[in-house]
Amino acid sequence: MHNNIITISREFGSGGRELGKRLAEALGYAYYDRELLTMLAKETDLNEDYLEQTLEESGLSSLYPITIGQSFSVLPDYFANHSTDLLRKQTTLILSLAAKSNCVIVGRNADIILADQEPLRLFVHADMDERIARCRRRETGEVLSDKEYEKKIRQIDKNRSKTHAILGDYPWGDRRGYELCVNTTTITIKDLIPALSAYAEKWFAIKQEH
Amino acid sequence: MHNNIITISREFGSGGRELGKRLAEALGYAYYDRELLTMLAKETDLNEDYLEQTLEESGLSSLYPITIGQSFSVLPDYFANHSTDLLRKQTTLILSLAAKSNCVIVGRNADIILADQEPLRLFVHADMDERIARCRRRETGEVLSDKEYEKKIRQIDKNRSKTHAILGDYPWGDRRGYELCVNTTTITIKDLIPALSAYAEKWFAIKQEH
Numbered sequence: 001m002h003n004n005i006i007t008i009s010r011e012f013g014s015g016g017r018e019l020g021k022r023l024a025e026a027l028g029y030a031y032y033d034r035e036l037l038t039m040l041a042k043e044t045d046l047n048e049d050y051l052e053q054t055l056e057e058s059g060l061s062s063l064y065p066i067t068i069g070q071s072f073s074v075l076p077d078y079f080a081n082h083s084t085d086l087l088r089k090q091t092t093l094i095l096s097l098a099a100k101s102n103c104v105i106v107g108r109n110a111d112i113i114l115a116d117q118e119p120l121r122l123f124v125h126a127d128m129d130e131r132i133a134r135c136r137r138r139e140t141g142e143v144l145s146d147k148e149y150e151k152k153i154r155q156i157d158k159n160r161s162k163t164h165a166i167l168g169d170y171p172w173g174d175r176r177g178y179e180l181c182v183n184t185t186t187i188t189i190k191d192l193i194p195a196l197s198a199y200a201e202k203w204f205a206i207k208q209e210h
Numbered sequence: 211m212h213n214n215i216i217t218i219s220r221e222f223g224s225g226g227r228e229l230g231k232r233l234a235e236a237l238g239y240a241y242y243d244r245e246l247l248t249m250l251a252k253e254t255d256l257n258e259d260y261l262e263q264t265l266e267e268s269g270l271s272s273l274y275p276i277t278i279g280q281s282f283s284v285l286p287d288y289f290a291n292h293s294t295d296l297l298r299k300q301t302t303l304i305l306s307l308a309a310k311s312n313c314v315i316v317g318r319n320a321d322i323i324l325a326d327q328e329p330l331r332l333f334v335h336a337d338m339d340e341r342i343a344r345c346r347r348r349e350t351g352e353v354l355s356d357k358e359y360e361k362k363i364r365q366i367d368k369n370r371s372k373t374h375a376i377l378g379d380y381p382w383g384d385r386r387g388y389e390l391c392v393n394t395t396t397i398t399i400k401d402l403i404p405a406l407s408a409y410a411e412k413w414f415a416i417k418q419e420h
Contacts, residue, residue: 202404
């Protein structure tokens with residue numbers, strides 16, 4: 001019997017991270033997002049920001065081998081690089097956390113890494129206008145125009161979709177790769193939580209029955 | 211205050227109709243699908259099958275004017291045809307049913323027609339293999355090969371998307387046009403109902419609060 005795992009993939013600015021955090025609170029599940037980087041930083045003695053950049057933003061991440069856990073001895077040199085090593089460490093960490101307790105994991109392709117654990121895979125999205133407005137609300141210094149926000153949002157989403165494309169059966173954000181695609185355009189994240197946590201509870205109850 | 215309206219758009223073979231029926235039962239809502247045709251047949255003295263074909267499968271439906279309720283006097287002749295008249299009658303019927311009680315409406319672009327009532331818009335989908343398997347399970351005589359099923363499924367979906375493209379802001383099946391996209395690939399429709407009805411109840415409870 002697997003633990004109850006919820007993975008959250010999200011468009012930048014859609015509120016997916018807040019949704020994950022609140023959902024974990026409502027369900028009493030562990031929550032992992034930035035926490036994963038903190039753990040990895042401890043393990044590797046590397047800086048969190050460096051890790052984040054290497055793991056998420058680097059184009060190298062697209063070289064991440066699909067054959068997780070297999071021997072890499074016969075693979076070409078570029079698989080053996082630092083970035084790949086970090087990704088493998090992150091994968092191991094995600095697998096061990098999922099084995100430990102019920103949890104919500106945001107990002108990091110956990111939907112694919114944990115496929116065998118049959119997670120409830122959510123994709124969180126919103127219309128561009130709403131995403132720009134959300135970015136603006138959490139502004140902390142840097143003030144951008146709508147155009148600049150849109151460009152930034154599209155760039156981050158593009159990076160997210162790149163790694164996913166290599167690992168997954170379906171493109172990032174393609175509804176076929178998720179149990180639920182959740183639209184946050186017309187409702188606050190807080191207001192969504194009662195509905196989503198009720199959904200998750202019933203979903204896992206049924207799954208445990210079988 | 212609006213009634214609680216759930217609209218269901220669905221890929222052919224994804225189980226959307228069964229989902230709608232069971233969801234309406236679980237919530238105690240009225241359910242409209244084929245029932246709409248029966249009512250329309252009574253009103254127009256036309257045959258249900260004829261109505262179905264004219265309203266759903268005819269290419270003419272793509273001429274459906276976006277300006278529902280406006281005067282058509284200045285519109286070109288082809289808008290004034292029989293098919294458009296029937297679509298207007300169907301629209302009026304859908305609006306009046308939605309005003310009457312909480313309900314689940316399957317298909318018929320109700321998601322767009324009822325936009326002002328802020329329905330909970332679901333899009334139900336599944337992987338092609340599962341959709342073919344579902345079609346096969348409900349076979350009633352005609353036996354098709356997988357290839358033939360796939361062709362039929364894609365054709366029906368194409369027809370559905372055509373009308374929608376004219377009426378809606380987003381393409382048919384585009385996640386941005388729905389509150390939830392629900393994947394029925396790895397779970398039975400029956401097993402989905404407790405989760406979905408719990409979601410709907412919480413969703414409408416929050417919406418009523420505001």
